[in-house]
Amino acid sequence: MIGASFPDELTFFLAAIICVIGALGVVLTKHPVRAALSLVMTLFGVAVLFVEQQADFLAAVQVIVYAGAIVVLFLFVIMLLGVDKVEAMAKEPLIGQRIAALLVGLGVLALIGVSGWGHWYSGSMSVVGSTSLGSAGIRSLAEATFTTYLLPFEVTSILLIIVVMGAVVLVRRGGGGGPGAIDKASLSDEDLESEEAQ
Amino acid sequence: MIGLDPLFNNGVHLAEVVIVLIRVFVAFAVLMVAVMLMIWFERKVISDMQNRIGPNRAGPWGLLQSLADGIKLFFKEDLVPEKSDRFVFKLAPYLSTIPAFLIFAIVPVGGSVTIASHTFELQVADPPMGVLFLLAMSSVSVYGLMLAGWASGSKYPLVGSVRASAQMVSYEAAVSLSIAAVVLVSIVSGTHYSTLSTNGIIVSQAASVFKWNIFRTGVVPFVIFMIAITAELNRPPFDLVEAEQELVGGFHTEYSSIRFALFFLAEFMNTITMSAVAVTLFLGGPSGPGFHFLPWLWPILWFSGKTLVFLFCYVWVRAALPRLRYDQLMDLGWKWLIPISLGWLLVLGALVATPSIKDALLWSLAIVVGCGIVGLLLSRAFKVGKERARHVESLGEELVTPEIGRLDVDSLDLAGGRIMELPGFSGGPYRRGRSQGEEESSVLVKGPVGVGPLVGITASGVPASEIVEMREAENRVKKVRKKDEDKSGED
Numbered sequence: 093m094i095g096a097s098f099p100d101e102l103t104f105f106l107a108a109i110i111c112v113i114g115a116l117g118v119v120l121t122k123h124p125v126r127a128a129l130s131l132v133m134t135l136f137g138v139a140v141l142f143v144e145q146q147a148d149f150l151a152a153v154q155v156i157v158y159a160g161a162i163v164v165l166f167l168f169v170i171m172l173l174g175v176d177k178v179e180a181m182a183k184e185p186l187i188g189q190r191i192a193a194l195l196v197g198l199g200v201l202a203l204i205g206v207s208g209w210g211h212w213y214s215g216s217m218s219v220v221g222s223t224s225l226g227s228a229g230i231r232s233l234a235e236a237t238f239t240t241y242l243l244p245f246e247v248t249s250i251l252l253i254i255v256v257m258g259a260v261v262l263v264r265r266g267g268g269g270g271p272g273a274i275d276k277a278s279l280s281d282e283d284l285e286s287e288e289a290q
Numbered sequence: 291m292i293g294l295d296p297l298f299n300n301g302v303h304l305a306e307v308v309i310v311l312i313r314v315f316v317a318f319a320v321l322m323v324a325v326m327l328m329i330w331f332e333r334k335v336i337s338d339m340q341n342r343i344g345p346n347r348a349g350p351w352g353l354l355q356s357l358a359d360g361i362k363l364f365f366k367e368d369l370v371p372e373k374s375d376r377f378v379f380k381l382a383p384y385l386s387t388i389p390a391f392l393i394f395a396i397v398p399v400g401g402s403v404t405i406a407s408h409t410f411e412l413q414v415a416d417p418p419m420g421v422l423f424l425l426a427m428s429s430v431s432v433y434g435l436m437l438a439g440w441a442s443g444s445k446y447p448l449v450g451s452v453r454a455s456a457q458m459v460s461y462e463a464a465v466s467l468s469i470a471a472v473v474l475v476s477i478v479s480g481t482h483y484s485t486l487s488t489n490g491i492i493v494s495q496a497a498s499v500f501k502w503n504i505f506r507t508g509v510v511p512f513v514i515f516m517i518a519i520t521a522e523l524n525r526p527p528f529d530l531v532e533a534e535q536e537l538v539g540g541f542h543t544e545y546s547s548i549r550f551a552l553f554f555l556a557e558f559m560n561t562i563t564m565s566a567v568a569v570t571l572f573l574g575g576p577s578g579p580g581f582h583f584l585p586w587l588w589p590i591l592w593f594s595g596k597t598l599v600f601l602f603c604y605v606w607v608r609a610a611l612p613r614l615r616y617d618q619l620m621d622l623g624w625k626w627l628i629p630i631s632l633g634w635l636l637v638l639g640a641l642v643a644t645p646s647i648k649d650a651l652l653w654s655l656a657i658v659v660g661c662g663i664v665g666l667l668l669s670r671a672f673k674v675g676k677e678r679a680r681h682v683e684s685l686g687e688e689l690v691t692p693e694i695g696r697l698d699v700d701s702l703d704l705a706g707g708r709i710m711e712l713p714g715f716s717g718g719p720y721r722r723g724r725s726q727g728e729e730e731s732s733v734l735v736k737g738p739v740g741v742g743p744l745v746g747i748t749a750s751g752v753p754a755s756e757i758v759e760m761r762e763a764e765n766r767v768k769k770v771r772k773k774d775e776d777k778s779g780e781d
Contacts, residue, residue: 125378125440132433143417152422160429160462164436164455171440171452230418231483 103144111137128166135159149230309410314395317414321394325558329356332558332605339609360551368547373443382441383545383552386434389427390559396423396488397566400576400590411489412576412590420487421469424567428465428522432458434556435524435531439541450540453616454531457521460623464518467631471511472503472571474638492575504572507638512572514631519564521623523557525604527611528619565600569593629668633661 110133117130135158142151237245330345330353337344345352370376400412417423432455439451476494478485485491495501504512521528532540542553569575573596576589614622640653 123375125375125437129378129437148417148419149422152419152426155426156422156429160426160432161459164429164432164459167436167440168452168455171436171448230486 100144103140107137107140107144109137110134111141124170125167128163128170131166132159132163135163146229149233305408309408310414313410313412313414317394317399318391320399321391321559321562324562325555326356326360327353328558328562328601329359329554331601332608335602335605336609339606363551364548366547368549369544371443371544374544375441375443378437378441379544380549382434382438383549383556384434385437386431386556387552387559389431389434390556390563393424393427394559394563394566396420397563397570398489398492398575399566399593400586403586413489416487416489418487420485420490421473421571422486424488425462425466425469429458429462431556431560434553435541438545438553442541442544444544446537446539447541447543450531450537450543453537454524454541457524457528457531457619457623460620461518461521461627464514464623464627464631465522467628467635468511468515468518469571471507471631471635471638474635474642475503475506477642488570488575492570492577495574496577499574502572502574507572508634510634511631511638512568514627514634515568515572518623518627519568520604520607521619523560523564525557525561526608527613529613530616530619561604562597562601565597565604566593568600569596625672629665633657633665636661 114130114132114134114137117133118127121127121130135154139151139154139159142148142154333355334344334352345355348354348358370379395414396417398411398413398416402409402411404410435454435458436451439447439449439454442448472491473484473486476484476491478490478494485494491503495503495506499505524531531537532542537543542550545553575596576593578588578592580588636657637654640657641650644650644653
């Protein structure tokens with residue numbers, strides 16, 4: 093490793109070990125909540141790696157968005173639906189998913205190998221160039237996002253809004269919209285049966 | 291990675307490492323002692339407000355009471371419930387304590403100090419991402435509460451933890467938006483760039499009192515920040531997470547001994563840390579008039595004094611305000627705080643971004659008008675939604691009646707894979723897997739509603755008028771049902 097000091101190496105290896113342990117935990121634990129926790133561990137490891145690459149903003153966003161919001165929502169759903177017990181893993185929900193996963197995994201591994209030993213491996217700390225001047229990295233990111241790439245950025249945000257609204261519409265479908273739409277769900281079984289009888 | 295601390299200007303040697311270690315240790319010790327004093331302070335102040343004496347046995351004025359309580363908790367038996375997830379159950383208290391301490395690490399508690407030709411800031415770390423780190427840690431602190439409730443394998447803690455995570459995730463947005471307003475105006479002198487670093491935010495408002503961000507952002511973000519942060523901390527009046535009347539103790543019901551103490555430690559630590567953060571972001575942090583005598587001391591005193599004011603306010607609010615209902619809490623967060631802070635952020639952005647004052651006023655006028663239109667549209671949408679809810683001839687009306695706090699404990703079956711019904715979820719009552727033999731629909735509110743332990747909506751229980759309303763809702767539901775049945779008979 094050219095240009096990497098001992099603390100850098102130490103941080104990298106610790107974070108990498110945390111990442112790998114977390115990733116293994118996600119795959120190997122049969123317990124959904126523990127798997128989600130392992131995912132958080134991996135996300136933290138990646139955040140540390142981002143800091144190590146002096147990409148502070150990405151590190152913070154990684155923790156805020158992924159660890160702080162998305163996995164919390166995972167856990168929320170797991171808890172609400174009561175699937176927080178060991179799942180039956182004997183039957184595959186998707187046919188051939190194990191083979192597909194194996195192939196994709198091998199492909200990713202090969203890509204990492206190629207980029208590791210390839211000629212463009214420079215050994216430098218970051219690919220784009222040093223952003224060591226404190227918040228300069230954040231500044232250049234902000235400038236790129238809000239000037240050069242403003243249109244893609246806004247389009248992405250519109251996409252997200254569409255997704256949210258679509259989710260709301262899908263959830264409420266079945267009763268003509270409005271809070272009344274969930275009435276069917278809230279009726280008791282005998283009501284539903286009487287409806288079915290019709 | 292290293293940040294803006296002048297300590298590292300000459301590279302990192304043994305002396306710097308030692309100084310950093312000392313800073314970490316001192317910050318930890320100070321926070322611990324502050325928590326101890328804060329518990330005493332809260333108990334004393336609140337007993338004064340309630341015409342009681344409060345702790346007065348251990349130490350002078352009862353100062354050592356928290357220490358005594360801590361020691362007692364250490365030696366208590368540590369119970370782990372049989373149905374709990376042991377590992378997660380033991381992990382959860384630490385997950386809520388550590389973020390609380392880490393946030394304090396970025397708070398500057400004083401000015402720069404020079405000891406033996408080493409100049410350093412009185413803060414553990416000053417990362418360039420600064421306030422983003424604060425947001426990251428405060429969003430991570432959800433895990434402690436959430437997992438504690440879930441891992442207990444018990445109903446009340448689960449409800450408490452689901453409430454907690456919903457509440458904290460909801461108010462996160464308002465906190466971020468008000469912090470964004472602060473970042474917007476914290477411009478580094480000599481440039482037109484803002485800074486995220488806490489030290490930079492302090493420096494940018496050090497000049498005079500009128501440079502404090504509370505004035506520069508125009509008070510509104512400050513108010514929103516304080517409300518949202520109180521909700522994030524689960525402190526009264528937003529303490530639905532551990533509403534004693536409804537949930538026994540909330541997420542920590544099953545905890546005992548030192549694990550229980552860790553939760554309390556985290557809660558008080560968070561209170562202190564967030565007060566300190568509010569001082570840093572809005573009230574100039576350690577800035578204030580200093581004197582030549584002991585120049586390093588005054589910033590620390592100013593900082594502590596300002597923080598103490600906030601701490602007193604928290605206790606005061608706890609004594610003065612009743613707890614919100616769950617739907618009120620969600621309304622406040624989503625329908626008021628987030629839109630207002632978003633609109634305010636836009637206006638501030640216009641004022642900051644445009645060079646001439648005339649353009650700025652024009653822009654902000656345009657944005658205000660835009661916000662007004664959006665607000666009108668939104669309120670129209672709310673109205674239409676309510677109308678529709680009234681039109682749909684079924685349980686729709688029941689949903690808007692104030693019995694959100696209702697909860698059927700029997701439906702909370704953790705093991706059976708049933709879907710449970712939780713208070714305040716906009717989805718309303720969920721359908722549950724019910725055994726065939728049961729006749730009563732638990733969607734209906736039966737008998738003397740509102741007196742069960744989970745239904746206590748306000749701190750004082752449910753007012754009689756609401757019980758009447760609930761009964762009316764029940765009757766309406768019955769009527770609708772009857773109509774449906776008649777219809778099916780006709781078919």
